[in-house]
Amino acid sequence: MKKDVLFMTGNEDFSTIIEKKAYYVDKTSYLKELFMSSYEVMNALFIRPRRFGKTLNLNMIKSFCELNYQNPGDKSYQQKLFIDNGRNLAVAGEDYKDLREKVMGEYPVISISFRGVEGNTFQSAVSGLLGIIAELYERFLFLRESVNQSEERIKQFNDIYSFCTTKYKKLSDPDNLNEAIVICCSFLATLAEMLYREYGRKILVIIDEYDVPLQKAVIAEEPYYNKMLEIIRKISVTTFKQNPDPWLYKGIVSGCLRIAHQSVFTDANNFTTFGMNDEPYTGFFGFTKDETHKLLADCGLSEKENEVKEWYDGYRFGNKHIYCPWSLISYCYAATQKDIYTPQPFWVNTSGNDLIALFAKNSIDAHDSGNIERLQQFSDRNIIEITLKEFSTYPDINNNMDFDIFMTLMLHTGYATYVEETESSDKVKIRIPNNEVALCFKSKFESFYTKNNHHWFNQTLSLVDLLMENKTDDAQALISSMLKQFLSIRNTGDELYYHGFMTGILGIAATTKGLEYHEEIETGSGFSDIILDNFDSESACILELKKAESLDVCYLAAQDATKQIIKKDYASKFISKKYKKIYGIGVGFAKKSCRIVSLGNLAEDSANQ
Structure with a gap:
């Protein structure tokens, strides 16, 4: 690592960079x-x-x-x-x-x-x-x-x-x-x-x-x-x-x-x-692979090249791999002057991310499951196919925009890039370029599922009420609806995805309603997934979550979850406290749907024994 390399981060005056002997990538x-x-x-x-x-x-x-x-x-x-x-x-x-x-x-x-x-x-x-x-x-x-x-x-x-x-x-x-x-x-x-x-x-x-x-x-x-x-x-x-x-x-x-x-x-x-794919200017803006290789070598950071590639590469302009110059220069400055070697999100913090939030919010508010599902796939860093579409006026941004138009916009603004095998044509394959942009999508989507999004938060409050009242049919419909709205960046093939989903939607809402919220807490002879505890009304809801291999066996997964509640005696803690209502609920998940099976009021069953 070399300390004598001068970077003028943010300076866009060519003469100043040259006269001050700052680093310049020759264009x-x-x-x-x-x-x-x-x-x-x-x-x-x-x-x-x-x-x-x-x-x-x-x-x-x-x-x-x-x-x-x-x-x-x-x-x-x-x-x-x-x-x-x-x-x-x-x-x-x-x-x-x-x-x-x-x-x-x-x-x-x-x-x-x-x-x-x-x-x-x-x-x-x-x-x-x-x-x-x-x-x-x-x-x-x-x-x-x-x-x-x-x-x-x-x-x-x-x-x-x-x-x-x-x-x-x-x-x-x-x-x-x-x-x-x-x-x-x-x-x-x-x-x-x-x-x-x-x-x-x-x-x-x-x-x-x-x-x-x-x-x-x-x-x-x-x-x-x-x-x-x-x-x-x-x-x-x-x-x-x-x-x-x-x-x-x-x-x-x-x-x-x-x-x-x-x-x-x-x-x-x-x-x-x-545009980005139009020769002979594909390498005119941004840093090419060779330019990046030289820059890192000049800074004594060659050993960081693979890590830098994961964070700031990924753009494809024509046949060239292009790195984001702002992020790369900012990283080199931090490494050479401040001894900070961990990549940071530089480019995505320079404003301009509101289009992502606006499109996702409009899609959720319009209950557009098609847009939501495709955006979900993209944010999970999957390759998706779109038809390139231009639009003629900026006010289109504020409308419920067509998904292909929105993704064409994402290509222009750097939030998406062409995959290797894509040729420039009407139908193209695109993906998230790098870790920096993926982190941007993650942070934007996470902000939707907070108190600040009143539409979403009101749904979470309603779900808490339904579960505490054992209204399982309504709770099942609401959870399935929310799953279709939820834009995660995690893999739905993992049971942890559903656990994270339920934790996210119930945690803040339960606290807001004055309930104690617990996850993976030891009770009986095991650790229950989620517990909602209302001490004042002497009522509790015990939730056990299971992932099904397909929609056909989703109900069976929910049944297995209820069997675990009984086998592990999760209700014993609340029975000993003489709670009046203790609902044991098993939830089976498959893709963007769920099935719920309730054991009813376990407090009554205990009293009758």
């Missing part, structure tokens, strides 16, 4: 694909999960291409960052010489990120967008002094900048809000035209996280999706329209989801989308 070879190859496209949309290096890669592209505005033709900045840094980056090679001469430091660049455009109201989101515009325009204030610009253009620039810096908090005024919307829709084209006039060179436009404002608009307290969609669409139209302005050189856009692609880029037919 500069893809510059040739972007700008000088048969794969070159006019406008590219890259779809990848969050924290897979999109922002850093786009920043690297900006650093490589951007013109020195004060001294056009001076490429010393790029020379220092990409060539004379002692790192032997791919782009410094002789076969990239033509690229460096024609692209490096040659273009004005407009680069923005929509990551921070959010808010509980439309006005607050627009205010956030105005702040981004103000920061962008501040970088180009020198254009106001140029003799190449018309007075009209300079006035337009000043009006936009002034409005963004002085009225961004005054959008409750309808007139101000309307003017803000106009500015948001036109700011990029206005600046691009001025840069084109100033330098006579076409403009590279980079937009990072284009879809964040749409995501945030859906989950806001006062949803405003359609209003935000109109702004993002108009930005697209004024920048990437079918017949582009002469100032546009190329557009590079990133996002997490392909959702809203058609509605946002309707008038930008020259857009090419590169």
